[in-house]
Amino acid sequence: MNATVTLTARTPAAGFHDWVQRNRLWTKGMLSDDPKAIAINHEIIQWVVGPWSTCSTSCGQTGQQFRVVRCEKVDSRFYQILSDQVCIDKLLPKPPSTRKCLESNKCPTWFVENRDTSVCTDRCLDVGKGSISGNLVCMIGERTVATKYCDKLDKPNMECENPICQLRWNVSNWSQCSRSCGGVGVQARHLLCTWSHNGELAGSLCYSHQLAIPDVIRSCEVPPCKLDIYAHFVISIYTCIRKNYLDALKKTSNKQPVPSITILYIIS
Secondary structure (H helix, E strand, C coil): CCCCCEEEECCHHHHHHHHHHHCCCCCHHHHCCCHHHHHHHCCEEEEEECCCCCCCCCCCCCEEEECCEEEEEECCCEEEEECHHHHHHCCCCCCCCEEEECCCCCCCEEEEEEEEEEEEEEEEEECCEEEEEEEEEEEECCEEECHHHCCHHHCCCCEEECCCCCEEEEECCCCCCCCCCCEEEEEECCEEEEECCCCCECCCHHHHCCCCCCCCEEEEEECCCHHHHHHHHHHHHHHHHHHHHHHHHHHCCCCCCCCCCCCCCCCC
């Protein structure tokens, strides 16, 4: 019978090793022979199976798993992917490509321990909304598991009316000025959105409720630097002396040059 095949080139050793890795269904007789001789003397045609997929359902009901099953032939130079009919004609029963699976009999569900709807706690969920008394947990059967296993969309509504739940911005002290002297600097501070009654963090609710945001940056003035004070003093003296020097030069009748003036100052 003729069959359409796909040839994948390999070196003799590499090609045979590749087939061994993909198909462990060897007979004891084959294992006792030389691998290359087997590939030449035996027409090794066999079903090769891939790994099972994950179960199509994680809990609550029976699901399915899938895997690739294909007919292959190996020799010393190639492994060949054949049509399924080649293996069928050799009376090789095809392994199943699907199977039923069940990861867990019960799905994770939300449960409120010690629920008391008559009590609205100050565990705030929103502005004016507290939380019903009770502890919300995720359970599989009788076992408590991490909340990540329960569906957030199925999370029960725990809100109840509580006017104590109000928002406020918690501001830190202003930082030091960015400049220590000689100009205008800036100061900054941090903001945290909190519940007004207990100071606990409220996430991004201050933004979603458009609470007025306090300033977080402001300008700050600082005194002149010490060098600036001395420089201003020296320049003032120099200006005064230079003026007197020029006045004296104009009044000199004999037109003789006036000695130059050198000012030396030290800034400590």
